[in-house]
Amino acid sequence: MKHGQQGYSKTDKGGQRKKGGKRGKVGPWPRLQKFWDIRAACNFIGGGTGAGLLLVAGFYALQGLDNTPLVIAGFLSISFGLFMVFLEIGRPWRSINLFFHPQTSWMTREGIVAIPLYVSMALSVFFAGQFIGVLASISAALLAGLFLYCQMRILHAARGIPAWRHVAIKPYMLITGMTEGLALALCISVTSAHTALVPILALLLFMRLGFWLRYAHQLRIDGAPEASCNKVDDLFIWTMVGNLLPVVLLVADWWLEVEAIVVLAGLIAAFSGWYTKAIVVTKAAQTRGFRLPRTPVRGQGQSRVVGQSGFRQNQ
Amino acid sequence: MTRYVMVADLRRCVGCQTCTAACKQANATLPGVQWRRVLDIEVGEFPDVSRVFLPTGCQHCGDPPCEEVCPTTATYQRDDGSVQIDHDLCIGCGYCALACPYEARYIVDEAEFAYGMEPMPNEAARFDEGKIGVAQKCTFCIDVVDAGIAKGLKPGVHPEATPACVNACISGALTFGDKDDPNSPVSKLLAKVEHFRMHEDLGTDPGFYYIWDKKPEDLM
Numbered sequence: 158m159k160h161g162q163q164g165y166s167k168t169d170k171g172g173q174r175k176k177g178g179k180r181g182k183v184g185p186w187p188r189l190q191k192f193w194d195i196r197a198a199c200n201f202i203g204g205g206t207g208a209g210l211l212l213v214a215g216f217y218a219l220q221g222l223d224n225t226p227l228v229i230a231g232f233l234s235i236s237f238g239l240f241m242v243f244l245e246i247g248r249p250w251r252s253i254n255l256f257f258h259p260q261t262s263w264m265t266r267e268g269i270v271a272i273p274l275y276v277s278m279a280l281s282v283f284f285a286g287q288f289i290g291v292l293a294s295i296s297a298a299l300l301a302g303l304f305l306y307c308q309m310r311i312l313h314a315a316r317g318i319p320a321w322r323h324v325a326i327k328p329y330m331l332i333t334g335m336t337e338g339l340a341l342a343l344c345i346s347v348t349s350a351h352t353a354l355v356p357i358l359a360l361l362l363f364m365r366l367g368f369w370l371r372y373a374h375q376l377r378i379d380g381a382p383e384a385s386c387n388k389v390d391d392l393f394i395w396t397m398v399g400n401l402l403p404v405v406l407l408v409a410d411w412w413l414e415v416e417a418i419v420v421l422a423g424l425i426a427a428f429s430g431w432y433t434k435a436i437v438v439t440k441a442a443q444t445r446g447f448r449l450p451r452t453p454v455r456g457q458g459q460s461r462v463v464g465q466s467g468f469r470q471n472q
Numbered sequence: 473m474t475r476y477v478m479v480a481d482l483r484r485c486v487g488c489q490t491c492t493a494a495c496k497q498a499n500a501t502l503p504g505v506q507w508r509r510v511l512d513i514e515v516g517e518f519p520d521v522s523r524v525f526l527p528t529g530c531q532h533c534g535d536p537p538c539e540e541v542c543p544t545t546a547t548y549q550r551d552d553g554s555v556q557i558d559h560d561l562c563i564g565c566g567y568c569a570l571a572c573p574y575e576a577r578y579i580v581d582e583a584e585f586a587y588g589m590e591p592m593p594n595e596a597a598r599f600d601e602g603k604i605g606v607a608q609k610c611t612f613c614i615d616v617v618d619a620g621i622a623k624g625l626k627p628g629v630h631p632e633a634t635p636a637c638v639n640a641c642i643s644g645a646l647t648f649g650d651k652d653d654p655n656s657p658v659s660k661l662l663a664k665v666e667h668f669r670m671h672e673d674l675g676t677d678p679g680f681y682y683i684w685d686k687k688p689e690d691l692m
Contacts, residue, residue, distance in 0.1 A: 185513055185526070192566030192579065247564020247581055247605030254544035254563050264543035264567055315570040316537040316674055445573045450668050452515055452522045453482035454685040461522065463515050 185447035187382035189440070190318060196245040198438035201308055202337075202431045203238025204267075205330065207231040208305035209338015210345075211274075214281070215298025217351065218291045225285045226345050228297065231338070232278045235304070239271065263314055267307035274300040305334045312438075319381040320389070320441045325372040332368055333430040336361040340403070340426035347416045347423075355411075355419070359404050362426060366400035369433070382443035389441050392433055399429020475534070475553040476612055476627065477651045477679040478638070479658050479667070480527045484645035487512055487525035494640030495529075498613060500598035503586055505578045507610040508637045526682070527637075527646065530555060530576040530610035531670065534677030538568035538577065547607070552650075553679055554612045562606035569607060573671045574678075577609045612648070613637075628657045651679070 210231035217224035243249050258265045277300055280293035309330040312321040320326070339358050343350050373393070377386045406422035454460045487510055495501070495508035511526040536555045539547045546562035549555050569577035583604055585591040591599055613635035620626075620633020627633045628649030638646040649656035658681075666685040669678045 185511055190570055192569045197566075242565075245565070247566075247579055248562065251544075251561075251563045254546070254561050255565075256543075257545045257561070258543050261540045262543040262567075264541065264565065268543065311541075311567075314537075314541050315567070316676070317570050317573045317575070321570075442570075444575055445671065447511060447513075447526060447528060447574075448670050449513060449515065449524060449526060451684045452524055453683070455483055458522075460684055461516065461520070 185449065187319075187384065187443040187446035189384070190442045190444055193245065193438060193442070195435060195439055196241040198435045199241035200238040200245075201312070201330070201434050201438060203234045203236070203241065204308050205305060205334030205430070205434070206337040206341060206427065207234030207236075207238065208301035208308075209335045209340075210234060210342055211278070211297045211301035211338070212335060213339055213342040213354070215295050215301075217346075218281070218294030218298075220351060222349065222351065223285070224294055225282055227342050228278050228281045228294065230341065230345055231297075231301065232275075232282075234338075234341075235271070235274070235301075263307050263310040267304060267311060270300055270303045270307055274304055305331060308334070317444055318442045319379075319445060320376060320385040320437065320443065323372065323376055323379065323381065325368070325375045326437070329365070329368040329372050330434075332361060332365045333434065336365050337427045337430040340423040340430075342423075344420045344423040344427075347419050350419075355407050358423075358426065359407050362400045362404050365430070366396060369396050369400075382446065385441045385443040388436060392436060395429060396433060399425060399433070473652050474551065475651045475679065476532065476617070476648065477553070477658055477681060478532075478612070478635070479647040479661055479681045479683060481645045481647070481661075481665075481683040482524060482526065483683065483685070484643045485510065485525040485527060486643055486645075488642055490640045490642050491527060491637035491646060494636040495610070498616075498636035499611070500595075500600065501578075501608075502580055502583055504584070505580060505608070507576075507578075507608075528574060528576070528670075529680075530572075530612075531574050531676065531678035531680040532610075532612060533679060535675060537571040537573070537674075537676060541567045541571040543567065550614070554614055555609075556611060556614060557607055557609065559602045559606050559608070564605045564607065566607070573674055573676065577607050579605070579607055581605055626656075 210227050214224040214227035214231060217227060243252060255268045256265055259269055274297060277293045277297035281290050281297050284290035284293060309327050312330060313327055315321045339354060339361060343354055343358060373389045376389055403422035403426040406418050410418040449463055452461045452463060489510050491508050492506055492510055499507060501507060508527065508529045511528055513524045513526055515522045515524055532554050534553060536549060539549055539555060543565065544561045544563055546558045547555065547568050548558065564579055566579055569579065580603065583599065585595045616635065617627045617633055620630055623632065625633035628647065631639045634648050638648045647657050647661055649658035651658055653659060662681060664687050665683045666687060667681045667683045669681055672678065
């Protein structure tokens with residue numbers, strides 16, 4: 158099977174031509190990309206969550222708390238994401254070539270950052286409780302932040318996908334990675350969690366909701382493909398519940414002091430971020446479509462300025 | 473400097489898909505893969521409706537977003553401005569295809585032939601395993617162009633140094649050549665017509681020009 162492209166002509170078997178393939182039924186509309194599926198989305202899910210976990214682990218190291226479970230969880234999360242990428246690519250046994258273009262490719266930069274990140278994680282675990290372990294944890298936290306930044310830039314560099322190219326996706330990707338990681342960190346270390354983590358998670362949830370609403374609003378304002386906007390808008394209830402319900406649960410735990418409530422809040426916060434990212438990568442990723450600014454002049458006819466199907470005129 | 477570009481005269485294109493067929497024949501692409509496509513577009517609302525045929529494919533951008541994101545350097549730009557892929561380096565991550573605003577790239581993970589999984593003898597003879605699982609796209613028939621130049625021929629003028637789609641076009645809608653050469657067919661043509669480039673606002677500096685009218689001076 159081939160993935161991705163496509164074509165609009167009726168002779169093209171791989172495209173998203175409409176049934177019947179009549180000539181008049183084909184056109185330049187934006188359509189869903191098929192190059193990256195849920196496996197690629199898992200890289201953003203695992204990488205973002207893992208980076209968030211390692212940021213919390215760095216904070217724990219500074220506070221003198223045991224962070225080994227968080228580092229191991231971060232390691233597993235990031236490894237899961239990278240393994241899914243390994244499954245996604247067409248020639249996985251050439252993966253070493255990934256490191257060849259640090260000059261401009263954020264995917265290469267992500268891969269390069271992953272190497273010292275793994276070393277830092279390993280040192281952090283092997284020297285847990287020692288000074289070198291603390292240093293390694295801090296190093297891992299800084300590198301995890303860089304890893305998360307690279308992931309954000311990977312999405313933004315895709316000029317063919319307006320929903321990813323939009324500038325408002327960048328802060329959302331950063332904040333949701335941190336939120337997911339902190340939420341899982343609370344679940345993992347619920348009995349010994351630092352007291353500051355709960356209000357920080359609540360703050361991050363509010364920020365994440367705000368960035369998401371801004372992204373959804375700006376995407377439509379800036380004329381992204383209608384189908385992309387609709388997919389993002391469909392997540393409105395989901396994001397409201399996924400961000401506000403954990404806050405409500407965290408507030409409830411303040412009175413009730415039941416650990417299970419914190420765990421539930423953390424799981425909801427993390428899962429809502431994962432689902433949103435999965436939708437952004439696999440469902441809201443419409444291409445730009447083809448643009449025909451003017452019709453050609455033929456015979457006695459006149460040229461007309463035209464918009465673009467799937468886009469509004471202001472795109 | 474040399475900058476190879478292609479010009480499509482939308483006034484002349486009749487949507488016959490001969491360029492598509494010629495490209496497939498020249499490059500032995502698999503079913504479903506069309507490096508040169510012609511979109512059949514309806515524009516407007518009844519009763520003001522136009523039908524436009526829009527040849528597309530890789531635009532061989534001056535600032536190619538595919539080259540920028542490629543993690544392997546498999547996608548590269550030659551000194552002549554054309555954008556090429558080293559299929560031995562490509563890992564098939566698909567990132568270039570997502571960065572391309574022109575939907576010009578294909579990845580075939582498993583070969584399927586005209587009549588299923590078994591190739592016809594002609595397909596088997598020309599099948600290239602190296603293009604499976606990696607990105608592929610229009611090359612401007614660069615091997616033909618290079619061979620023609622080596623013989624002292626001029627791209628865009630001599631068919632032996634010109635892409636297959638241009639040679640095959642029945643209406644003369646496609647023109648190829650060096651835009652930096654003022655005497656090339658494309659330079660002369662572009663000087664006297666109104667044209668646009670697709671998604672120019674994205675900063676890709678596409679090397680594919682679409683003619684939609686004469687220059688106003690010629691109308692007088």
